Amino acid sequence: MAERPGQEPAGALGGPAAEPAGGTVDTSRGPGRVLVAVYGVFALAAGARAAVQLATQFDEAPLAYLLSALAAAVYLVATVALSRSGRRTALVACTVELVGVLVVGTLSLLDPAAFPDETVWSNYGQGYVFIPLGLPVLGLLWLRHQAEADRPR
Amino acid sequence: MVAATVVALVLAALGGVSTGLRRRIGAAHVAGAALLEALLLVQAAVVVVGMAGGHRPAELATFLSYLVSVVLLPVAGLLWARSEPTRWAGTVLGVAALAVTVMLWRLLDLWAVTRG
Known part of the structure; x- marks a missing residue:
């Protein structure tokens, strides 16, 4: 039996989730929204x-x-x-990030004297549980997934 | 402070559970976020009273910006998760809760290091 939103009363954990109806192209929906949330937190934290x-x-x-x-x-x-x-802007931003975290991470290990204070990208983002390293990779994977969903089947 | 951390972690776990079960967020999430928000407001009040009493945390500007944003996070997370129809709503809320945990930890750090 197919579950449809609204068929059963919403419990403490909420009603059944709507599943995307295949081929939806929106980088801010579903898992994309989680990505935006993490990016938002990082933009705020790093910016402040x-x-x-x-x-x-x-x-x-x-x-x-x-x-x-x-x-x-x-x-x-x-x-x-x-x-x-x-998507194009996001692709550029994620790529810059990945390059940045790799270059700065490597430089901060090779020449610690040049980085007397921590940056977000020092030691591949160690101070931020390596999230700066994983985030652009997830972002690029998500963008590729979206591009594939976009292609006519 | 400890209570707020526990509530934030429970909320993050609840968010993960509803994503795992393919559900949207429900009453438990709203209640958790409300409780967390209440604790954060109490904490902010305690901090303001403490600072009025002469306590100065290290890196005052950073401390204050953290204090303000940590209070806003659960509200922003909840509002945004409610407008998300897929099962990822819980994870969005979970991310906000985890961010609150990290920020609480940083706040406590700065509060403990007194300047002058």
Whole structure:
């Protein structure tokens, strides 16, 4: 028997979920919304932190703080692009992120002196449970999935 | 503080469960988010009283921005999860709850390190 939303009363855990009717192309729906949520949190966290660092202690580690600000900007762009189904922009943002986390991560390991203070991307995002490393990969996979759903069958 | 962390983790788990069961969010999620929000508001009040009493946490600007955003998170997460018709609504709420957990932990960190 097929479950349809509205057929059974919503319990404490809520009624049955609506399943996407195949071929829906919207990067802000379903799993995409989870991705947007995580990106949003990161844009907020990285942005606030970078703003405070730039405003109060810019002289201590200008490179690290500018990188933090750049990372925050990229997260913000990715958040907006994903929530509005701007796939090309989202693709660029996710790619920049992946490259950024790999390059900065590698540099911060090779030359720790150049990064006296932590950035979001230092040591491949170790300070943020490696989420900065996983997020762009998930984003790119999701965008590819969307592109495939978009193709006429 | 500890109570808020526990509620946030339970809420995150509830969100994960409803995604696993392919359900939308329901009364349990709303109640959990409301309880979490209430605890966060109490905590914010305690912090304001403490600061009025002369306690100054380290990195004041960071501390205050965290304090404000942590109160907004459960509300934003709940509103957004409610407008999501698929089973991923629970995960959205779970992400918000986990973010609250991390921020609480950071807040406690900054609060414990007193400046002057």
